[in-house]
Amino acid sequence: MRYLPHTSEDIAAMLKIVGADNLDDLFSMIPEDCRRTGKLDLPESMTEWELNDFMGELSDSMAVSPEYKVFMGAGSYEHYIPASASYLLGRSEFVTSYTPYQPEMSQGTLQAIYEYQTLVARLLGMEVANASLYDGATALAEALLMAVRVTRRNKVAVSSLIHPLYRRVVQTYFEPSGYEIVELPYLENGKTDLSKLNGMDDLAAVAVQSPNFFGCIEDLKKIGEMIHEKKTLFVTSFTEPLAYGLLKNPGSQGADIACGEGQSFGIPRSFGGPALGMFASKMKYVRSMPGRLIGKTKDLDGKNGFVLTLATREQHIRREKATSNICTNNSLCALAAAIYMASVGGTGMRELARLNYDKSEYLKSELKKAGFKISFDSPTFNEFVVEFPAGFENTYKRLLEKKIVAGLPLAPYYPEFSNHYLLCATETVAKDDMDTLVREVKL
Amino acid sequence: MKESLGTTGLILNEPLLWGKGKKGRRAFSLPRRDVETFLLNEDLTGEGPDFPDLSEVDVVRHYTRLSTWNFGVDTGMYPLGSCTMKYNPKTNERQASLPGLAGAHPLLPGSLSQGTLRMMFELERYLSEITGMDAVSLQPAAGAHGEFTGMLLIYAYHKSKGERRSKIIVPDTAHGTNPASATLCGYQSIPVKSNEEGILSPEAVAKVMDEDTAGIMVTNPNTLGLFEENIKEIAEIVHSKGGQVYCDGANMNAVMGIVHMGEIGIDVLHLNLHKTFSTPHGGGGPGCGPVCVRKHLEPFLPVPRVIEENGIYSLSEDIPESIGRLHAFYGNFGVMIKAYSYILSMGANLKKASQLAVLNANYIKEKLKDVFHLPYDRPCMHECVFSDKIQEANKVTTLDMVKRLMDYGFHPPTIYFPLVVHGAIMIEPTETESKEDIDLFIEALKAIALEAKENPDLLHDAPSRCKVKRLDETTAARKPCLAG
Amino acid sequence: MKEISDLNLPEDVCYTEDHEWARPEDDSVRIGISDYAQDQLGDIVFVELPEIGDTYEAGEEFGTVESVKAVSELYMPVGGEILAVNLDLEESPGLVNESPYNDGWMIEVKPGDPAELDDLMTSDAYLEALKGEE
Missing domain, CATH: 3.40.640.10 (Type I PLP-dependent aspartate aminotransferase-like (Major domain))
Structure with a gap:
């Protein structure tokens, strides 16, 4: 195992200093009835290359950008990382x-x-x-x-x-x-x-x-x-x-x-x-x-x-x-x-925040134009609630198949808000993707 | 002795961030603006944060220079007792940064997050196999968070029986987080002393255990690096009064594949993935502190829980007796990936890791016990505790000796803990240190013991080769300057 | 740390087992911590004191004193109402180290029962008690 540097000679030399015959002897102070019998039932150890393939598969099963367009914030936001x-x-x-x-x-x-x-x-x-x-x-x-x-x-x-x-x-x-x-x-x-x-x-x-x-x-x-x-x-x-x-x-x-x-x-x-x-x-x-x-x-x-x-x-x-x-x-x-x-800086932070505001305002205004109701008229930043027509769940599912996540349904958190969705658009969302979203939800 | 590791390199000075830069610089590529500007009520807007403007080169040099003032496991041996500073495999970092895992939104529909859910489900199973416990929650974000979760589980267990107990037993060797976590849960900590052999005696526990006591918090192996040999009997005493046994698993690295925590009477145990399971400590976190429980506490585990049905994974909130949520989402998932990847790489070698960790510690103990006072001269587990009693005669303290160790190119061990040993020096080498590196460390400590006799001022003035000398902590606390 | 023989233990104050001192003045009692206590703690960085007007019983905790790496509770040598607290300690907690019996005093109390002072130790008795602790 590459993380364990001991050779058998090392182990033998060290055991001699310690006064133990073998590695198991090191645990003699643990009472017999506290010791585990039988081996650990774990998968056979993977090579680095097998691990890469296996983890790659797990990763590929996930819905993430850029393949998916995820209009979801709610406490976890997509922003560019330099x-x-x-x-x-x-x-x-x-x-x-x-x-x-x-x-x-x-x-x-x-x-x-x-x-x-x-x-x-x-x-x-x-x-x-x-x-x-x-x-x-x-x-x-x-x-x-x-x-x-x-x-x-x-x-x-x-x-x-x-x-x-x-x-x-x-x-x-x-x-x-x-x-x-x-x-x-x-x-x-x-x-x-x-x-x-x-x-x-x-x-x-x-x-x-x-x-x-x-x-x-x-x-x-x-x-x-x-x-x-x-x-x-x-x-x-x-x-x-x-x-x-x-x-x-x-x-x-x-x-x-x-x-x-x-x-x-x-x-x-x-x-x-x-x-x-x-x-x-x-x-x-x-x-x-x-x-x-x-x-x-x-x-x-x-x-x-x-x-x-x-x-x-x-x-x-x-x-x-x-x-x-x-x-x-x-x-x-x-x-x-x-x-x-430090990277974004004071001036940059202001510009980046403004861009975030404008992106979500754009999405809001396009949805409004398309006839959807923006639930609250107070000013918002980055995300907002929109009310879709009853039965929108089916549209939501259809959009998932098209690799679009149309926000977070509010009902599980606020049962009084069925058909309401919390949508988010940060600087990472392109205008084209927002236009696609609006077109698709209208269908 | 071989040439010492410690030397003085070229250490560059670097001002504070706001001592650099110029208005108008930027180290960030602002995304193209493809939408117009929308109106915003000016009453809502502020001035924007007072941050410096820096170029990318400014930022890169700043943090690169700062990093060179730090010492990490990748720099050298870091024998910090009770912290298990083992090598952090690089492949784990690679896996955690895979785009599908690092980029996953936590509230994605289950059908779109099978990979992350499967990983969590399997990691729970592996941890339950390694510890010998029945069920696991990965949610706690660090060890202390896991302890708090454990206390809440015990609280909920008693509550389900219509009881509200007010006390919990905490041995004098416990980490400070133990009593602090108990307090958060409303329990009064009842101290119990360890015996002259450095472990708990059943009699001492029996004396304080009663029906108003919720249970006991043990650390096993304990912070003296000793196995609590009476644990089974102690558990029986606590159980007989209706109490629960909590085990702080900070020292699990000594007993993977060797002790079955469930069978020795532990009801709830927390692990530190950032110790035993090789995830890097990051200069103070993020960690991950899963709790592992026996069957009877499973109904109380935090929500949501990952479940599997016909090969489909999902998150379940339908756990009526659950203590609730402890983290906005599911805990430190990014840390879990690294531990998962470590377990998959190690497999049954985990037992070997524990064996070698214990071998390394005992080897150090044997080699140094003539040089430093060893308060408990017994076979140790994965760490050994010395004191400065011998060097006291030369007016040299533990602090002086470990500061000098820096000059030799090693990170100091944990010092002045556990509190039961005056001037404690707690050494945990971990299994990833080779015999040669350990020999070098032993040589350095022997040389320091000699210096303590012959030239104590060398130690009083140490370290001399770091970026800074000893710092004025008194002024720092009297007149706190916490922001620039 | 100081040898016991080097400690300053004035005779005009009485002492507690927890190392506070109390000095009777006209209608009040001044309270602080002993030379031994400040020496054991090392550089004192913060003293947390009660509000004027609060009342405490003898033996009750009225505040804490902190060094860089330790905290000690402060206990009332005699019960009573807090008449004054030493505000200079806010800026200069080190006064407790430099002058534990004078500039480093902590609170002034109007004793509920002045006879409680009789339960405290004289400097000789305190010195003996400290020798016992060694």
């Missing part, structure tokens, strides 16, 4: 290192993640961002738990227009704690209905996603103003960070914690993971934050360097009183996002 970004991300000094516990030997990861924290803080208009969490859903759950810690209140309000799967993760995280979750309904215009908040003075947090699951841009500023006088924390969630290349960022709208999914920034969709939990807050709450933080400091010679810091919040020191149990996070995905943000 070759230079993938290439840099493959540098094995980044890939094969551990968490940077030994800073002198990990300055590469440390500076890169410090830069990531800075770029995320700037993107979201927040004062401090952590080194990453697992994904947008767990980031939201952690944000709400943090709000409970900061305010010492145990009830949160969550918009029903936050990604439905994120809300389910929050439920799972909250279940044993007994903290209460109040769901805020939505309005006809596709935005969160805030009327329920009146009279609720004991909330730890109000969480809203913008752009929300329907793609609609929420009035964040208004919500922040409504709740701040009640000392409730304002948590904003997102699934598409590229939106802030164009839209007002959460910090400027009063967010106390901004968290969400960073997959759009240079991370392939990879069937939903690994993704990137982005997490940022105001500096005054930094000691209640979950996750790792990297700080700038000096070495003995006065040279700049970076270290993991404020570690007393974390599980390896504070154990049962830690701000979170997270240890391994999604560092390499954070690096991917940093390289992506």
Whole structure:
């Protein structure tokens, strides 16, 4: 086996030093009745070339672009990833290192993640961002738990227009704690209905996603103003960070914690993971934050360097009183996002976001022209909901055969929205493909 | 001694990202605009992020230079105890980047995602075979996430019996994630000390186990690198009071094909694919922390679950007692591909991997036990734990010695953990290190022990050959500078 | 770390087993941590203190003190209402290292029962207790 370097002479020599007769003897301290009898029932090991063929077949069975036109976002977006970004991300000094516990030997990861924290803080208009969490859903759950810690209140309000799967993760995280979750309904215009908040003075947090699951841009500023006088924390969630290349960022709208999914920034969709939990807050709450933080400091010679810091919040020191149990996070995905943000740049990010907006507006306007109803009239970014005629399932299936995925049916998530579909168009979708889609759905 | 690996190369300085670039540069090929501009209410738009504008060459040089300041498994031996820093096969990276797998949307209709579903289904089966457990969920995104899932499963199990228990037993050798995960689930951690042999005694567990205790979190092999020999008896004690046995499988690399976790009384176990199953750690993740359970806990596993009927794979949400979802989608699929590809490449050689990992650790232990204090002088599993007791006389600490190890071209072992050993040095070589490389590592540590006697200041000032010297962590924490 | 004989253990304060000190002043009691405690912790980077007006019982946790790699809870030597907290520690937590009994004080309490002070140790008794810990 090519990953096991030991020759039989090596093994014999080492066993002699250890004082064991054979490899099985090494396990003599394991009581007999704890030992496994019989061999591992696994497929015979494959050669590298057999593995390539086999995995190639699995890969070929999947419906992906460019063969398929997938007009589906809903928390997982297709964006171009420059070759230079993938290439840099493959540098094995980044890939094969551990968490940077030994800073002198990990300055590469440390500076890169410090830069990531800075770029995320700037993107979201927040004062401090952590080194990453697992994904947008767990980031939201952690944000709400943090709000409970900061305010010492145990009830949160969550918009029903936050990604439905994120809300389910929050439920799972909250279940044993007994903290209460109040769901805020939505309005006809596709935005969160805030009327329920009146009279609720004991909330730890109000969480809203913008752009929300329907793609609609929420009035964040208004919500922040409504709740701040009640000392409730304002948590904003997102699934598409590229939106802030164009839209007002959460910090400027009063967010106390901004968290969400960073997959759009240079991370392939990879069937939903690994993704990137982005997490940022105001500096005054930094000691209640979950996750790792990297700080700038000096070495003995006065040279700049970076270290993991404020570690007393974390599980390896504070154990049962830690701000979170997270240890391994999604560092390499954070690096991917940093390289992506650096590559696109400030000017480019704005242009790219604008192009995304215009592409989806084009698709929206063409569908409208073709006589379909756009369900909500609020402005959207990248994705929007359209109502197709009853019985559209058959058309949807027919389109799959033509290698077109006509969005995500909303009914499994919002049963009241049968025949409604969430469609997405990013910069990767060509006008011709959108025209084809509109032509096909009309048939 | 052979020539030391450590030397000083040409280390290039590199400013922070925003210290480079010029407005108007770009390292991204903006797609052609084939649609017109649409109106957007200006009240909604912001100024755009304050990012630097860089050329492609700027970006490539920046990250290439940064990467050279890092040390990875591909650079050299990385004997970080409890982290299993084994070699990460390159073919796994290739498979994970196949366009059909890397490009797959998670919400595609099942008929269009048979490849990914089949892979997940089979990986679950392989992991259940390797651990000897009955069912697996791949959803948790890392070890701590797996622990939390395990706690939720135990919580749900008790709840299904109409019980709500408030405590959980956690040995003093446990990783900090264990008590932290228990807290997230509302359990109070009840510490239990390991005995003078470094393992748990059934009596100690019996003393604290009661009917308000949900179970125990053990790590087996434990963090001292020792097998918990009394595990079966301990499991019986816990089960007799209606509790559940959780096993932190961080150290599974020692016992693949050797111990059947189900038969020794474990009810739920988490694995770290980024340790045992060779997926790279990426400087801190992404990982993947599957949970493996016995039959009676299967009804509580997270949704969705991958099922197979007549050769067709699908995702099922129809699991009424499930604890729910822990990840927006299915977990870190990209990491699963690498572990799957590793298992297919290794086959039954996985057992050999465990044997060689244990051989390497015992070899190091034997070769170094006259040089460093060995608090538990017993046959170890895949890692061994020394301390700085002998070097204390020269006012040299564990920290000094491992910093000096960097100058010799090795990554330090895990230090000051487990907490039960004062000044712990925890060495896990893994099976992918050859005898020659291990001999070089042993020589380096012996040389350092000698330096500790003869020239302790060399160690106090170490490292001297890295990009930076020791860093001022006090100021970093007193006046945090977390963004530039 | 300091030898026990090098520790500064003033006689005008009383000590707890958890290494806090308490110094009776006119109507109040000033509280901090001992030279031994600050020395064991090393460079202190953060002190978390309660709000003025909060009340705690003797033995109850009122805050935490952090070094780079450790956290210690702080326990009330005597019960009472918090009258003042040392705001200088926010900017300069190192004062606890430099001057544990003076500039590095932590809170001022209006004791509920001043007799609780009698349960604490004198500097001699504390020194003996520390020797026992060695």
